[in-house]
Amino acid sequence: MKIGPYTILERIARGGWADVYKARRGPRGPVVCLKQVRSEFSQSVDFVALFLREIEIAERLRHPNVVPVYEHGEDQGYYYVMELVEGADLNHILSGAAPLEPALVAYLARELARALVYIHHRDPTTGGKALVHADISPHNVLVSQNGEVKLSDFGIARALSESGAETVPTTFRGKRLYASPEQWEGATISSRSDLFSLGIVLWRALLRTHPYAEDLPRDSSLRMDEWVRLGVLKNRRRTRDDLGHALPHAPAPLLDAVDALLQPVASRMQTAEELLARVGPLAAPDGAAALAELVVQAGRNS
DSSP states (O other): OEETTEEEEEEEEEOSSEEEEEEEETTTSOEEEEEEEOHHHHTOHHHHHHHHHHHHHHTTOOBTTBOOEEEEEESSSEEEEEEOOOEEEHHHHHHHSOOOOHHHHHHHHHHHHHHHHHHHTOOGGGTOOOEEOOOOSGGGEEEETTOOEEEOOOTTOEEOOTTOOSEEOOOOOSOGGGOOHHHHTTOOEEHHHHHHHHHHHHHHHHHSSOSSGGGOOOOTTSOHHHHHHTTHHHHHHSOOOOHHHHOTTSOHHHHHHHHHHTSOTTTSOOOHHHHHHHHGGGSOTTHHHHHHHHHHHHHHHO
C-alpha cells in the first residue's frame, strides 16, 4: 500500500479522525510516521482549510521536545508526515505503571513546559506563529527509548492571531477527558487551555487517577451537548481531591503548581514559563534514564 510517495509498512494506530502508519519514502529513505486524515474529514471544506493552515505552521516547528512535522500532501485524503519516535506514548506508560515518583513527574512537567514555551511564543522574526496545541493528553506525549519527552500531534493545533490576540475561537476536537472548561463551553481558547490539560496529565502521572472523572461516561461517541447535559462540565468545575492529602510527602511546590494549572482560566497559571520556573528545580536528574526504563516495561506489557 502506498500513500503519496510513501510505502506503508504497518498501521500503528487508529484514532478518532485519522489513521497512523509507519512508512518509508523510497527504498532507502528513513522510516517515518504518517498520519492520514479520515475521508469524512477530508471532505469538509472548513476542516481542510484549518488543517492545511495549521500543518503548514507546524512544519516550521523545530525543538528537542516537539516531534517535527516534515511535510503534508493529499492521496486518498490529506496526510502529514512526522518523525517516528521509537518508544511509547505516555498513556501506554501510565496504564501499566504505578504512580510516578514526584521528581519524575516534575521532570516530565519540565520537558513539556519547554515544549509549550516554544510553541506558545514562536519568534515572529523567523516567520513562526504562536500556537495553541489544543489536544494535550498522555496519548500525544511520546517518550523515546532514550527517555526523551516529545509533544506530538499538531493536526488540530490553532495559530494565535497575527494581530497579537491571546485567544482564538475553537470548535472542540480534542480528547474530552483532558479538555479545559473553556473548550467544553465552546469559548475562545488560549495558551492557558494547554496548561489546564497538562495539569490533568500531571495529576494522572502522580496518582493514576483523573481529577474530575469519577462520574464521566466512558462512551466517547457521545456528542458534546450530550456530555454537557450529563453534567461533565459541572463536574469539571467541582472541588477536586486535595493533592497534598493524597501525597503528603511530595514537594509542596510541585503540588501547588499542578493545582495552579487546574484553576478557572482567570486565576489559572498564566504561562508555561512560570511552570518551567516552578518545576525545573524539582526535576529528577536521572529522569531520562527512569523514563527509558518505563518504556522498556511498557514494551514488555504490550
